[in-house]
Amino acid sequence: MLFHASKKDATKKKKNKKQKDPQTTLTITPAGKNVRDLLGYECMFENGLCRIEQGRYSVMYAFEDVSYQDRRYEEQFEVFSTYAEFLNSIDSDLDVQLLFNNRLVNGKDIKTSMCLAYSDDPNQELKNEYRREINTMIEKQVLSKTKSIERERYLILSTTAANKDEAEATLFRAGEAAIRKFEDMGSDMHFCSASERLSVCARILRPADDTSAASFSYEDLHANPTLCTKDFIAPACLDKIDAQTFQFGDYYGSVLSITKYARSVKDDILAAFSALPQNLVMSMHVRIIDQADAIDLVDSQLTDMKAEKSHHMIKHGQRFFYTEEMLPSNLKDGIKNAEALHSDIMNKDQKMFIQTLLFFTFARSLDELKHAREELERVARSYRYKIDPVFHMQRARGLKSILPLGVCAIPHERVLTTAPLAAFCPFISEELMQPGGAYYGWNQLSKNPIFFKRSSLAAANGMIVGKPGRGKSFAAKQEMTNTLLTERDASVDIIDPEREFSALARGFSGEIIHISSASKNYLNPFDISEDYSDDDDPLTVKTDFILSLVKEMAGGLSAIQESIVDRVCRIIYQPYFTSGKADDLPILSDFHKELLAQPEEDAHILAVTIERYITGSYSVFNHHTNIDASNRLRIWDLKDLGKQMRTVALLVVLDQVWNQIVKNRDQGVRSYFYTDEWQLLLKNDYAVNFYDELWSRARKWGAVPTAITQNIARVVQNEKARLMLSNSDFMLLLEQSTADADILRELLHLSDTQMRHIASKRKGAGLLVAGSKIVPFVNEFPQDTKLYQMFTTKFEDIRDALAR
CATH class of the missing domain: 3.40.50.300 (P-loop containing nucleotide triphosphate hydrolases)
Structure with a gap:
C-alpha cells in the first residue's frame, strides 16, 4: 500500500479505521514542503519498497557484523573472497548502497535498557542493594570511561523499473541472493519493513528523539490526512549555516566525501573510521559497469594513451634520441595500469565498478562538529586519502545521499575493480549489546559494553x-x-x-x-515423578539410574544381579504408583529388604555388599529427602x-x-x-x-x-x-x-x-x-x-x- 500526503487518499482509508487509543496517538507536526523535498524519495510502500522517483525503486536489508579484523588470515581471505563474489554477482541493472550508522550511545538509553530494575518489595532491600552496586558499576564503567558506539549496517538495493511489481520482482530476487552470500560470510541478514527503514532515517535525522518513528504505524497516516511518512522522520528544520555546514533540529551536520584516493586500499579503512567516537554515517554507493562497456572503456583509454605515447615519441624523436624510458611517468604508469586492468577483466574475473564514499557527521555544537571533521580528515590522511566537505551540496544533494534510500547525488566518483572494492570490507568486530542482558564487561576491540542473554542462544x-x-x-x-x-x-x-x-x-x-x-541433609535416590523421563517409561529410566547407583555401591554387578535389581525396583515402586503419595516412595532400606526376599543367592550377596549404605557409615542416602x-x-x-x-x-x-x-x-x-x-x-x-x-x-x-x-x-x-x-x-x-x-x-x-x-x-x-x-x-x-x-x-x- 502506497501513502502520499494527499488528503483524498488518507480520507478514504480513514473510513475503515478503528479509533486508536488516545494514549498511543502521536502528536506529529507536518514538515515544511522545503524539508520534505530534501529527503530524497517520493513515497514509501508499506512492505518496505521505496519509490525514489518515477521509475526508480529501492529496498533495504539489515545485516550483522562479524569478526574480521582479529580473524586468521585464511578466514579473512575467505570472507574477502565471498564478499568479492557478492560484488561480482550484482546485475548491471542494480545499484548498491552500503550504509553504516555509528551512533554515540546515550547514557540514559543504557540506564533504561541495560541497568537492573529495582523491586518495590520491602523484602528485597538487600537484593536492591546488590542491584544498586551493579548499576553503579555499569554507569561508571560504561558512561564515564568511554563513548560507547552502537553500529548498524544496511544494504540498499535500487533499480529502474516500469512499475512497482517489476521493481519488487527484481529487488526481492536480488535480496534473497544477497542474504545467501552474507550467510556464507557468517552474517545474518534480514529484509527491513517500511517501519524499520523509517526508524533508521529518524535515528539519523532526529538523533535526540526518534520515538515518533519507533512508534510509527501506517494507521497514523489513515488518521491524519495532512501527514505523510516524511513527517515522522523529518527534523524540525534544515537550515544552511555555510557552504559546508547545515543545521537540522538541535544538531549541526556536515557531509563529506573522498576527493583523493590512495593507490592501494587497506581492508581496515572502514574499521578505522568506525572506531572514531562520534556520530557518523558512512554511505558507500556502488554502481556496476556492464562488462562489455568496461572492456570498451579500458580499450578506449588504452588506445588514447598509446596514441599519446606515439605522439611523444615522434615529436621528441625529431630533435634527439628518445626512448620509452624517457616518457612522462604518469603516461607510463597509466599505460601499465590500463594493460593490467584489461588483463584483470579478461582473465581474472574482475569487474568494474563506480564507487562514491560519503560521510555524514553531526554534533550539538559547531566546535564539536569541527573537531569531528578534523578527526575524519586525520584518519583519511593516515591512509593517504583526502576527505573534504561537499561544498554547496550539503542539503540539496548530500543529505539524501547519506540516507538509506539508494540515492547518490554527489558526483565524486572513482572507478575500481572487484578486488580493491572488496577491500572496503563491511565487517569489523562482533558486538553483544542485548537490552536486558547480563553484563560481562568490555569488548576489547570496540570498547563497547557487553550485555548478553544466554537464553537467546x-x-x-x-x-x-x-x-x-x-x-x-x-x-x-x-x-x-x-x-x-x-x-x-x-x-x-x-x-x-x-x-x-x-x-x-x-x-x-x-x-x-x-x-x-x-x-543431616538427606537425599532419597528413589525420588521419582510421572515426568521423570520424556518419552520413555519413568520407571524404566529410574531403574537404569538405580542400576548405575547400586553398581557403584557394590563395585560392579553381574548380569544376574542386574536382572535382580530390575525386578526389585518394579516391586518396591508398586505402592507409590498405586497411591501417588510421597510417603509411599521407597527408600534404600526397602530396596535392601526386597533383595533379601529374593530367592537367588546373588541377591543376598548384593544385599550384604551394600549393607553399609543401609545401616552403616554411609546411610545418609537411606532416608526420605528433607531438603528445601x-x-x-x-x-x-x-x-x-x-x-x-x-x-x-x-x-x-x-x-x-x-x-x-x-x-x-x-x-x-x-x-x-x-x-x-x-x-x-x-x-x-x-x-x-x-x-x-x-x-x-x-x-x-x-x-x-x-x-x-x-x-x-x-x-x-x-x-x-x-x-x-x-x-x-x-x-x-x-x-x-x-x-x-x-x-x-x-x-x-x-x-x-x-x-x-x-x-x-x-x-x-x-x-x-x-x-x-x-x-x-x-x-x-x-x-x-x-x-x-x-x-x-x-x-x-x-x-x-x-x-x-
Missing part, C-alpha cells in the same frame, strides 16, 4: 574455562547473581566440590546442602565427602537436580545448573552420560547447564565430553595453559590475535563465545562492594575481610 549450554586463579568461579557467580536478580522464578543449582559458593548462598538466602556421612526444594538457590556442597562415597553422592545429587529440572519445566521455570571442577566427573560413565543427555536436550527442558573447568586437555580425552564442548554455544575462556590454548585454537579456529586474549595474564580477561560470535572481553569488578566480597575466593581478600 539456540542452545544455551555453556562452559567457563581457565587456569586456576584466573576468575572462573568469580565469573560464574556474577552470572548467577544476574539471574537471581532479574529472573524472578528461575532456579540455580551448583555442584560445589571445593566450597567456593557458600558466600553466594548466604548472600541470597540460598540453601547449602552439605553431603557427608555425618550430614522450594529454594531458588541450592549449593550442593561435596567438600567433606571421602573418595569412596563421592561418586555415589554425585550420582544421587545429579538425580536430584534432574528432578528439579523436571519440576521446573512443568511450572514454566528455567533451570540454571552449574558444575564446578567438571573435569573431575569425567571418570564416571553415568555422570558423563547424564551430562551428555542434558547437553543434547537442555533447551527442551528449559535448562541452562554450565560446566566450570580448568583442564580442557582432560575434557577432550573423553569423546562425549569433547562433543559437549563442541556443542556449547556459550563459553567464557579465561587465561589458558599453552596446551589447552592449542586445543581451543583447533576447536574454535582461533586466530593469533584471539589467542593472545586467552594467553593474557590480565585477570578477568579472555574470549566470550556466543554462538558464532567470539568477542574479546575484560571484566573489571569494583572491589569496594558487597558483591565483590561475595564473589572473591582470593586468600588475601578473605583474610582482609576477616580482619575487618
